Amino acid sequence: YPEGDPMWGYFRAVSGQDGEIDAEELQRCLTQAGINGNYTPFSLETCRIMIAMLDRDHTGKMGFNEFKELWGVLSAWKQNFCTFDQDRSGTVEPHELNQAIFAMGYRLSPQTLNSIVKRYSKSGRIYFDDYVACCVKLRALTDLFRRRDGMQQGFVNFIYDDFLQCTMAI
């Protein structure tokens, strides 16, 4: 057991016997660990897509190593969000989300960026929970796409069942 690891206590407190956590346990774990700081706690929905992002064996649960991997990306996204949210209102503006997406290395068309902003904003602003949900989905969908685009041709041939398997869980 990784007893010296500062995250182990948080994980162990919710994981129980099986050493894995589901979406509800992840929500509790992240809230107790306080990673969202003064921002709104993560919704169950966002926790579900966090698990789906890392759940390579399709169990719907997350082990400690995946949890640590998640923690790393969450910290980076939070840092990022704070940089844009200078007035600490808890929200960033649509053009700042676009800048953040660009800064993460994604190159998307204006139409796609526009759809994303519509989807993840409330009354024209983006809250931390939705910002993270957006980052998780972008990363997971890009990973799925790249893994299938072995030749890096920029397009992928999806059969219907595989398309749904990729996209329904995220």
Place this chain on the structure above:
Amino acid sequence: YPEGDPMWGYFRAVSGQDGEIDAEELQRCLTQAGINGNYTPFSLETCRIMIAMLDRDHTGKMGFNEFKELWGVLSAWKQNFCTFDQDRSGTVEPHELNQAIFAMGYRLSPQTLNSIVKRYSKSGRIYFDDYVACCVKLRALTDLFRRRDGMQQGFVNFIYDDFLQCTMAI
């Protein structure tokens, strides 16, 4: 104005000047109209994907005609859910979700069904809100796929940006 239409009152009460409703207004509208009955009200998340399903002009909003179309499918899904939830516990079991998906005409592999169940269940059961979210996503993603599979070959070539535009908003 479709004054004689029984749904017009519900819609008009929340739509305001622009005659369109966003996800938060849709949530209020559906709750007031009572379509969920004794089941849990629709989450904002589910309302967002309902809008994305029908939002062909990418405004993030829904007009009255789209609202009526949504109402129709929601009624059918609720009917369906009630049929399985015979003890009125507010939840259906995983194998019942699989049966419902089959009954709607979808033919999915066991792995895909398994991913879907993992994603939309809480403690091994499926609540009405998640059931509807699942139905909306299945329908929207299938529509997107079929529209691109003009020759009905069963596969689609997606470029990266189009893949994200399709899947990020749902």
